[in-house]
Amino acid sequence: MRTDGELARDGDAFVLRFERDLPHPIEQVWQTITEPKGLEAWFPATVSLELRVGGQVAFANDPDFDVDPELLAFSGEVKELDPQRCFAFTWGTDLLRFELVPTDDGCRLVFTHRLAHRAMVNRTVAGWSVCLDGLSSSLGDEEATPGWRAYYDHYAAAFGDGGWVERDGESTIVRFERLMPACAETVRSTLAVGAPELDPNPGGEVKWQLIPIGETSLLLLTHTITREIDEDAVVDSWDRQLKGLSAALA
16 A cells, blocks of 8 residues: 655645656656546546646536535646646646656656645545556556555544634634545434534534445534634534544444
């Protein structure tokens, strides 16, 4: 399992970085990361694009992927293009950047993903790990692919899966992402009957979103509060509630 994902802070954003040596000519790898046919073999959405700076990028996601449309971006823009060296584009508000460096055996791919929310990191780093394994396979490399869950478990342990606090004007936003041991339908039914609540409750708006992952599901919690709170206490309380929910679903 190639656990080469690294996490860094860039101002208010977070950056995931991967570095992989590929025993293939730059020309071949360049086609794989810039041409729709090449992207089709490993990228997590169907892509159509205008290969020029300022060109539009369109993403078509799997219509059977039962997830909140708010979580799926459908458009982007090419931001950098230096043939056989660098290619960068946005996917919604996120920035994806591919850099190729020649090596004696082929080339080195340096891939970064700049994203806004720390809570998204574990699912994102796991997803890109699977995709980059797929990129290597599409080039003809024979590698064992451990799958999303193995990567997720590794990075959740390495990076942590606690809650993260953000601020937006006068609002405080608490975010969690937790893998639940039940399918999305079962989690939805459980939340409909009795969603976890904080005691004491600081008020605000709580939003639940679910991403199906086979027989499990990833639960995304966003709690927006517009008054002064004890942030640590709210995060700790949600952590206990989500652990309780997970145990009840197991």
